[in-house]
Amino acid sequence: MKFKKLDELELIKRGNIFKHSYFVTIGLLLLYYITLTLGFVFISQQNAILLIIFFIVSLFCIEMIYHDIYPLTEKRQKIIYYLLGLYGIAVLAAGVYDLVFGEANFVENRIISNSGTGIILGCISLSILIAYIFRSVYNKKKNEPNSNE
16 A cells, blocks of 8 residues: 655644544543543443544544545545445444334443444444545635636
8 A cells, every 4th residue: 555645744733633642542541440430330341442442533534634634645545434434324323223113222221322332433433424525525615716706
């Protein structure tokens, strides 16, 4: 796989994005540890770690999209963003279907259920695609010549 050469400013921005993701990861893990220590359990450990990972990945991707940094070419990155969006739609649809037609609830025994976790994961994954679509539309509008001039 061939990587695009990033200029110095893009490398600095990418480093800042990694730094933000790193500190948010530490913050979320500390927050989860504190809630467990205080005896406040709102989600299973497996689902909590999964949500933390997906949240960090989505934060990273959305910041990269915001700054228009594509380590691969934009066309290759676009495929990844569309796949994540489709994954989000599928997981969201499965979770909603389970809530509507199944016997599952969003919260069961004061803990977010697997269906509830699926809905949250779907929203997180779908947000990456939405951010990419908004950025693409913004870039197209920004690059269009104004017809008023």
